[in-house]
Amino acid sequence: MEEGTSEFPRHRTGTEAVGPAPCVDDYAYDARQWDTREDCEVRQILDRIADKWSLLVIALLDCQGLRFTELRREVDGISQRMLTKTLRQLERDGLVSRTVHPTVPPRVDYALTPLGSTLHATIQALVTWTERHQSEIATARAAYDAREAVGSAGAAAPALEAATTPVDHRA
């Protein structure tokens, strides 16, 4: 369990010095060199919270509890199965708490734990970033697609065809 806590794994083979000096950062030395191995626990956790549903649930779930159905309504597009599964995982990771009220119509409240709240802040930053830069991304996409179209006009260079049909609506 203590494989990559604060160590610099440095598993990049130094056969070729492409630029040993890291970024311009001199304060944060491990700015980029965390443990990237698949079996690393950080990777494992990251792969889990980097899940679209987990991310959305945490982003939407705030300190006050939400019921199952409320969550399902909030997280648009999620199926009951995925919501349950996602919530179970998050509960297991200690990020959300599950409170069952033994009423006649069952009522279950989900809320962020203190640990989950700290993650919520970080994820919220990601959401905010997206909101802020969505126009830039849209512009970049349009430019890319335009270039793409021109390039494929002269020579057949197919790659990433999602050009003029961005909306991928699956029935």
Place this chain on the structure above:
Amino acid sequence: MEEGTSEFPRHRTGTEAVGPAPCVDDYAYDARQWDTREDCEVRQILDRIADKWSLLVIALLDCQGLRFTELRREVDGISQRMLTKTLRQLERDGLVSRTVHPTVPPRVDYALTPLGSTLHATIQALVTWTERHQSEIATARAAYDAREAVGSAGAAAPALEAATTPVDHRA
């Protein structure tokens, strides 16, 4: 379907306050009600950058460029196919730049664009969070699994078998 408590959030174009407006704030102010609909562009982008490979690539890619092979080595476990695809997407979104050096052995450098750098900071925060809290998560998981084992021993309470272990469809 009450529309008083939970109605569909509207498009909030980037004029909102980016500052921390936690849940303890007033209710009418939808600090956490960004557009959650699937067809929303924010969701679209979020679903993309919340991809495990995209996240890793951006996290590892820093301001200096990395070659294709270097990236493949860094992002442990990624296949060539996925790396190419991920890079194309990120390039299309204007997050990474692709520089081809027309040398005899082809050399392609990938680097973060200014826009990508801003995202890198946010994602790095996520990585840092994970590094910091991995032990807490591990503890929570152990506790959950312990409870789980006890619960399923006494009464029928099946749910989420240890996710780290492969599928266990008990007949």
Place this chain on the structure above:
DNA sequence: CAGAATCCTTGGAGATACTG
């Protein structure tokens, strides 16, 4: 209402071979 169990489809993703 909250969830468990089941069935079934899609596409994500690895492996391999080929090219410039």
Place this chain on the structure above:
DNA sequence: CAGTATCTCCAAGGATTCTG
């Protein structure tokens, strides 16, 4: 080296049904 093009496979995930 840096891709592209295929083939294949498996599991993520949706839809449906059935309970307490």
